Amino acid sequence: MxxxxxxxxxxxxxxxxxxxxxxxxxxxxxxxxxxxxxxxxxxxxxxxxxxxxxxxxxxxxxxxxxxxxxxxxxxxxxxxxxxxxxxxxxxxxxxxxxxxxxxxxxxxxxxxxxxxxxxxxxxxxxxxxPGISAPQLLAARHRIVLHEVGRPVHVTPARRLREAVEAGQENIVVVLGGRSGLSGLSELSELSELPGLADWTIWWGANLGGPGEELVHGRVGDVLPELAAARGRARAAAGWVMDAYLLRRAR
Missing domain, CATH: 3.40.1010.10 (Tetrapyrrole methylase, N-terminal domain)
Incomplete structure (x- = not known):
């Protein structure tokens, strides 16, 4: 066998x-x-x-x-x-x-x-x-490198996003969903009220490389409504959603 x-x-x-x-x-x-x-x-x-x-x-x-x-x-x-x-x-x-x-x-x-x-x-x-991972696809679709020069990248499930931010992580790839089923976007909405987080940059993608692919990039405080709408479109197109995103502290 x-x-x-x-x-x-x-x-x-x-x-x-x-x-x-x-x-x-x-x-x-x-x-x-x-x-x-x-x-x-x-x-x-x-x-x-x-x-x-x-x-x-x-x-x-x-x-x-x-x-x-x-x-x-x-x-x-x-x-x-x-x-x-x-x-x-x-x-x-x-x-x-x-x-x-x-x-x-x-x-x-x-x-x-x-x-x-x-x-x-x-x-x-x-x-x-091996296969092609969500962080790889996210970086390729947004034409970015996941980390800044000489700096680390932290990968976490959405349910531990708050913990990562409070621990001082500044470059965070988020995968898997939170209790909301929105890959942590409800948690992100709450955290956007904390000092400074609204000014972080997000690179977000859903159904990357598959049916209903959606991409959003911008300042967290500006694009949260756009993220929710894009996720809805992805689900309508494919019948399911898998999303991931990169968060980076403003410098």
């Missing part, structure tokens, strides 16, 4: 030649269905159709997404439930299975941890192939 973790960026248009070769050699792709009408599963299906590989769909276990008090425990429970669901399919089908990961498997995705667990249980070989 072999399990291959493959980064696919935002879909078929971002599949690298290395990942394409791995897909052609796989017996099937294993994917979770998050709801009855999962538009993101449709993108995975499109990847499978392009490379002639079967798709095995597993209902995704329910997860508490309302920012529970013990976030780590909630995520661990969800990971274990998903691992158990995948294990049943893998044990039955065997062969070479591929798991497709949005963006790159190294950045705010738990598939590598899940497969490491599965490989130990099933005595399977496994490997990881």
């Amino acid at each position: 072999r399990i291959r973790v493959l980064g696919i960026g935002m879909g078929p248009q971002h599949v690298t030649p290395e990942v394409a070769e791995a897909l052609r050699g796989a017996d099937y792709v294993l994917a979770a269905r998050k709801s009855g009408e999962d538009r993101l599963l449709d993108v995975r299906r499109a990847v499978c159709e392009r490379y002639g590989v079967a798709l095995a769909v597993v209902p995704d276990p329910a997860r508490d997404r309302d920012d529970p008090a013990d976030y780590q425990a909630a995520v661990a429970a969800w990971h274990e439930a998903r691992a158990a669901a995948y294990e049943r399919v893998l044990a039955r089908r065997g062969g070479t299975a591929a798991i497709l990961v949005w963006g790159d498997p190294s950045l705010y995705d738990s598939t590598v941890r899940l497969v490491e667990r599965l490989a130990g249980r099933l005595r399977a070989d496994w490997d990881v192939l």
